[in-house]
Amino acid sequence: EAQVTQNPRYLITVTGKKLTVTCSQNMNHEYMSWYRQDPGLGLRQIYYSMNVEVTDKGDVPEGYKVSRKEKRNFPLILESPSPNQTSLYFCASRGTNTGELFFGEGSRLTVL
Amino acid sequence: SQQGEEDPQALSIQEGENATMNCSYKTSINNLQWYRQNSGRGLVHLILIRSNEREKHSGRLRVTLDTSKKSSSLLITASRAADTASYFCAPRSSGGSYIPTFGRGTSLIVHP
Numbered sequence: 001e002a003q004v005t006q007n008p009r010y011l012i013t014v015t016g017k018k019l020t021v022t023c024s025q026n027m028n029h030e031y032m033s034w035y036r037q038d039p040g041l042g043l044r045q046i047y048y049s050m051n052v053e054v055t056d057k058g059d060v061p062e063g064y065k066v067s068r069k070e071k072r073n074f075p076l077i078l079e080s081p082s083p084n085q086t087s088l089y090f091c092a093s094r095g096t097n098t099g100e101l102f103f104g105e106g107s108r109l110t111v112l
Numbered sequence: 113s114q115q116g117e118e119d120p121q122a123l124s125i126q127e128g129e130n131a132t133m134n135c136s137y138k139t140s141i142n143n144l145q146w147y148r149q150n151s152g153r154g155l156v157h158l159i160l161i162r163s164n165e166r167e168k169h170s171g172r173l174r175v176t177l178d179t180s181k182k183s184s185s186l187l188i189t190a191s192r193a194a195d196t197a198s199y200f201c202a203p204r205s206s207g208g209s210y211i212p213t214f215g216r217g218t219s220l221i222v223h224p
Contacts, residue, residue, distance in 0.1 A: 004154075031210075033211075033212070035214070040216070041216065042200075042214055042215050042216035042217055043155075043200070043213075043214040043217075045211075045213050048211060050209065058211075058213075059213070088152065090154055090155070092154075092155075092212075094210075094212065098143065098145075098160055099142075099143065099145070099202075099204045099210050099212065100145060100157045100160065101145075101147070101155065101157065101202070101212055102157075103154030103155045103156070104154050105153060105154050106152060106153060106154055108152070
C-alpha cells in the first residue's frame with residue numbers, strides 16, 4: 001500500500017530538548033516536503049527536497065533542519081524546540097507525472 | 113507563487129444541499145488539484161483537472177476550470193454530514209519546478 005509514515009504521531013516535550021520527527025515513503029518519490037498547520041494559518045511549508053541530498057527552505061524554515069540522505073526518508077529536526085513550534089506537522093511526497101501529493105497522518109507536537 | 117487561494121474561508125450548509133467553493137491562482141498552470149482534509153488528518157487527493165479541461169466529474173464532485181479567469185470551483189452535490197472537512201486547491205504552474213504550497217482552505221460544515 002502506498003503510504004507516507006510519520007512518527008511520532010503525538011509528542012509533548014519541553015523547550016530546548018532536541019527532537020526528530022521521522023517521515024518515510026514507499027513510493028520511490030523524489031520530492032518530499034514538510035508543512036506545519038496552525039489554526040487560521042492554513043498549511044505553511046517548512047522545507048522541501050527535490051531529491052536525495054537536495055533540500056530547500058520553504059516559507060517558515062526558522063528553527064528547523066532537515067536531511068535527505070536516502071530517497072525514502074526525510075526527517076524534520078528541531079534542534080532546540082520552542083513553544084511557538086507547537087503545531088500539527090505534515091510530511092508529504094509527490095509523484096512526478098501529475099504532481100499528486102501523498103500526505104502522512106500528521107504529528108501533533110506540543111512544546112512546553 | 114503557485115499557491116491557490118480558496119474562497120469562502122468557511123461554509124455552513126444543511127445535508128442535501130450543494131456546496132460550492134472556489135480557488136483563484138496567479139500563474140499559468142498545467143493542472144489544478146483539489147484536496148480534502150478531515151479534522152487533524154493528512155490531506156487526501158480528490159480530483160485533478162488539466163489546463164485543457166473545462167469540467168470534470170467524480171461521483172458527487174464536479175470541478176470546473178476557467179484558465180482565462182485563473183479560477184476553479186469545486187461543487188459537492190447532495191452534501192452529507194461526512195463531507196464536513198476542509199478543502200484545499202493546489203495549482204501546478206506550467207513553468208519551473210513544482211513546489212506545492214497551500215492557502216487556508218475552505219472549511220465546510222454540513223449539518224445533519
